[in-house]
Amino acid sequence: MTVHTGTDALPLTAEAFRSVFRHHAAGVAVVTAHVGRPAGFTATSLSSVAAVPPTVSFSMSTSSSSWPVFQDASHVGVHILSESQRDLAATFATTGSDRFAAPTRWRRGPWGVPVLDGVLAWLVCRVETTVPAGEHRLIVARAVAAEPRPGGRPLLYHDRAYARLGDGEPRT
16 A cells, blocks of 8 residues: 655645545435424435445534434434425525425424425434534434335535536446
């Protein structure tokens, strides 16, 4: 293994770290919970951890206005957004707005979790553990209900902008 010590490497600052991850395309999800009030946020940190048992993880800032709800939530909703849902992603990424007001369409789902209408797929998950990670918390949750929908294409996030999959043929 070669260790790079050249002078062209950026110092490891928060901005350098963010610059690296601007090259990483991520799926866009909205995560919701309800403890006294509905809360939610846009997440690009969603990850499938295991299929057996069905487990996901995502991270959340403890400075988020939604954190107090998520801190006490036993169940969360995970919604995979379609490429046509940029406005919904932006709504849940905006601080200070009523994310559940019109035009957001939602209903109470299993375990009282807010379930968004019209998404590609959703899961309701039972929170298994929360792990401190700097100013964030890594939340690991087990899926207990799901509704995948056929068709559709996911919304992506890349280089500080929402994006969609290309229409070209897949590379082999």
